[in-house]
Amino acid sequence: xxxxxxxxxxxxxxxxxxxxxxxxxxxxxxxxxxxxxxxxxxxxxxxxxxxxxxxxxxxxxxxxxxxxxxxxxxxxxxxxxxxxxxxxxxxxxxxxxxxxxxxxxxxxxxxxxxxxxxxxxxxxxxxxxxxxxxxxxxxxxxxxxxxxxxxxxxxxxxxxxxxxxxxxxxxxxxxxxxxxxxxxxxxxxxxxxxxxxxxxxxxxxxxxxxxxxxxxxxxxxxxxxxxxxxxxxx
Amino acid sequence: xxxxxxxxxxxxxxxxxxxxxxxxxxxxxxxxxxxxxxxxxxxxxxxxxxxxxxxxxxxxxxxxxxxxxxxxxxxxxxxxxxxxxxxxxxxxxxxxxxxxxxxxxxxxxxxxxxxxxxxxxxxxxxxxxxxxxxxxxxxxxxxxxxxxxxxxxxxxxxxxxxxxxxxxxxxxxxxxxxxxxxxxxxxxxxxxxxxxxxxxxxxxxxxxxxxxxxxxxxxxxxxxxxxxxxxxxx
DNA sequence: CGATCGATTGAGCCCTCTCAAGAGAGGTGG
DNA sequence: CCACCTCTCTTGAGAGGGCTCAATCGATCG
Numbered sequence: 001x002x003x004x005x006x007x008x009x010x011x012x013x014x015x016x017x018x019x020x021x022x023x024x025x026x027x028x029x030x031x032x033x034x035x036x037x038x039x040x041x042x043x044x045x046x047x048x049x050x051x052x053x054x055x056x057x058x059x060x061x062x063x064x065x066x067x068x069x070x071x072x073x074x075x076x077x078x079x080x081x082x083x084x085x086x087x088x089x090x091x092x093x094x095x096x097x098x099x100x101x102x103x104x105x106x107x108x109x110x111x112x113x114x115x116x117x118x119x120x121x122x123x124x125x126x127x128x129x130x131x132x133x134x135x136x137x138x139x140x141x142x143x144x145x146x147x148x149x150x151x152x153x154x155x156x157x158x159x160x161x162x163x164x165x166x167x168x169x170x171x172x173x174x175x176x177x178x179x180x181x182x183x184x185x186x187x188x189x190x191x192x193x194x195x196x197x198x199x200x201x202x203x204x205x206x207x208x209x210x211x212x213x214x215x216x217x218x219x220x221x222x223x224x225x226x227x228x229x230x231x232x233x234x
Numbered sequence: 235x236x237x238x239x240x241x242x243x244x245x246x247x248x249x250x251x252x253x254x255x256x257x258x259x260x261x262x263x264x265x266x267x268x269x270x271x272x273x274x275x276x277x278x279x280x281x282x283x284x285x286x287x288x289x290x291x292x293x294x295x296x297x298x299x300x301x302x303x304x305x306x307x308x309x310x311x312x313x314x315x316x317x318x319x320x321x322x323x324x325x326x327x328x329x330x331x332x333x334x335x336x337x338x339x340x341x342x343x344x345x346x347x348x349x350x351x352x353x354x355x356x357x358x359x360x361x362x363x364x365x366x367x368x369x370x371x372x373x374x375x376x377x378x379x380x381x382x383x384x385x386x387x388x389x390x391x392x393x394x395x396x397x398x399x400x401x402x403x404x405x406x407x408x409x410x411x412x413x414x415x416x417x418x419x420x421x422x423x424x425x426x427x428x429x430x431x432x433x434x435x436x437x438x439x440x441x442x443x444x445x446x447x448x449x450x451x452x453x454x455x456x457x458x459x460x461x462x463x464x465x466x467x468x
Numbered sequence: 469c470g471a472t473c474g475a476t477t478g479a480g481c482c483c484t485c486t487c488a489a490g491a492g493a494g495g496t497g498g
Numbered sequence: 499c500c501a502c503c504t505c506t507c508t509t510g511a512g513a514g515g516g517c518t519c520a521a522t523c524g525a526t527c528g
Contacts, residue, residue, distance in 0.1 A: 063373065065377060069381045073373055088365075088367070090370075094370055095373075118355070121355045127362060128322060128358060132318075135365060139307060141376055143299060146303075147305065147423075180475085181476095182474080189376075193517075200475090212475075212524085212525060212526075414505090425484080426506090426507080427486085427509085431508085434507090434508070444507095446493060
């Protein structure tokens, strides 16, 4: 397999402070692979043999409870690293990563991490920032689940998805990968029935337009308003 | 102010891989300070001027929403670093840190971080692991809030607090710092009324013994069982 | 064109919140 | 050292948001 072209990734936050030859050396240790929609990149509990960078597509990270319930932790957008369990000192992946859409991924063997990070300390700094911002996001979610009603949480989640992975279309902003009511329920701690009722309501009010695994925000500002409005303040 | 004695901190995860003189050099950049119970070490939104290591006592990190509601993110135990916003690239503290009990803290100016991490790359690795394990904890909390009922969440929270900061007493395991029903409510996303009702029930069942800001787990195993039992499985 | 997967919608219930009141424990100041 | 005041905890009553159970519809894909 050919080496990855450095120009594809040179501007990513992960490689801040890493110049031409250094970057090329890092990339030489990686291989790329394609994952078709709905296939798993890795599974929860599996030996953490590699870490990853998403080149294109979208990857969903989810955790399964002992009782078999699934919770979606996040969606990975192109340019982000994921499956960095090895860097955090974990032996096994704490979640399952599934291609939400056909995806292309760079893969480094875990064994390369200590060597790379010793030679290129900027990698540690950049990873620390990436993990730090995920910690902030996770905290935000805890706060929302503690203080907001379901409708607000769904609104916040859609706004965030649209900002992270929105695509401008004629009628508004479309979330750029297939996402079901069930997925949104698993991101907001509710049931697919409740999500369906909420989205049906919004569709009738003209706020969104949606179909099978497809959501277009027609009036993003009014969804933001819903997200921020205190309950009862109607 | 005298330099901190390296022997006090040499075994902490934060300083793994750092030997005598290196450690002494790192500690020379820190000062120590005492915070009486209920005083703030730093406040949410404030300029992130420093990062910290807790030597003794307990510190509560909490976030306040725009609507004024508070959510407790975690309790810091002795030996842990906190307020590492600077290392994650944040300009301001994302939460408020309050001494839950009289506490002694090591303080490094943020400006020291880039210099220290360049000279001692192990610091970046160790911090990455610390932030990584917090991310795992935060994920655990999201999963619990998504899938469990309030009683299970309270049980899980008490078990975790007892493991992290429990002290053996004759009658069981006591949580080693003052903690109110309100604090537990803000950790589990419920109200102090509901927490009070749950703890009253457990007290009558002989599972715990409690008083003003004080909780003793008399039968930790049975609390663990409550935490893990599926709802309805009674 | 059938089968499967996702979405919709109704009915009823229950867990938890809200509102309300009061009791007990500690700390503090005179 | 006592009285008061504040903070924490308890407990009841009632309401409601969201879940569970159930059935149907629609769309996409092989």
